[in-house]
Amino acid sequence: MTIDVQKVRKDTRGCDEVLHFNNAGSSLMPSVVSDTLYDYLKEEEMGGGYETAASQSEALANYYTASAKLLNCQPHEIAYIENATRAWDMAFYSFKFQPGDKILTAVSEYGSNIIAYNQQANKFGAEVVFVPDDEYGQIDVNALEKLIDDKVKLISISHIPTGIGLVNPVNEVGKIAKAANIPFLLDSCQGVGQVHLDVDEIGCDILSGTGRKYLRGPRGTGLLYVRESLIEKLEPAMLDQHAATLLSTHSYEVRNDAKRFENWERFYAGQAALGVAIDYALDLGVQNIESRIFSLAAQLRQKLSEMDGVTVTDVGVDQCGIVTFTKENVRAEKIKATLAQKRINVSVSQGSGNLISFRKRGLTAVVRSSVHYYNTEEEIDRFIAELSNIE
16 A cells, blocks of 8 residues: 555645645644644534533544554553653653662653653662664664663663654664563654554553654644553652542542543643544554655655755664755754745754764754655655755
């Protein structure tokens, strides 16, 4: 099966307005997703929020079943969270570290995650250990294996770093974590909806993701998977009457499914729309989506590498739909602003998201152009033509 590109572009009203190469930031929603969002909000406007949640209970429940199908897990292992960062936080801050404990992560790790590691390490006397890169710029799984000892309490990495273009070898990481019986937390913010994900194949115990990027859902939506065997071992740092039940003046009971990581008040319209976005991706086939995205990205990298003064800055054996580059004597922000005048969307990665990796490679800012399956070869050609005129 191949994706009917003309159909999905027809389904995407934004394709008539912009050339959108900022899918790693936030994708264009399909009309069925945005219409679900609009219709839900309209019903809230006219009938009330609580009443709409009751009448839309099936649509809200669909989020859990669709997410479970997407990740090959059970619905009770899924939580709905307001964004990927908070989903990751709710899981990470549930771990209780002791002095001397180690958190193993990657050089390419996301900046927000590194802040959280250091906060907890400073608070509890734990240690953050960066696993070296291999010769290809991805996490060195051999070095990771050598770092395993009885002090390691968590392995936590980003699946697809925000501004590098690589796909870390997460299946190999999962095998090492499983063999050592160490929990494996995977930040797949850029992976969910872009690449085929099977939590059993990967071997991760926790996976966080967002709705707004490659799933093509609304902003303010995120998902969290927690393996059943780990759920009751992790008590979230924050609880409410949805996540737990008050039993008496001084006692409570935390629920036994992944919804313990949720809170009661949420973006309900977003939850319904995200379920539809996941269904849309599943109907196309995530492996088909991955194949087309990677193919388009490879074409874009090739054309960029043939341009005078342009350096593609991606690393890794497997490279995804995130394509990063610099242009000699032209600031990344200028490229972004100039392209925006032509209704072409890109973003700039300035290092904070991948500070450790950027410093290691001597980078300060790169243009991040990120393709999706609804983009076309003709758009790539137009992009290259417009880029060649920027000096």
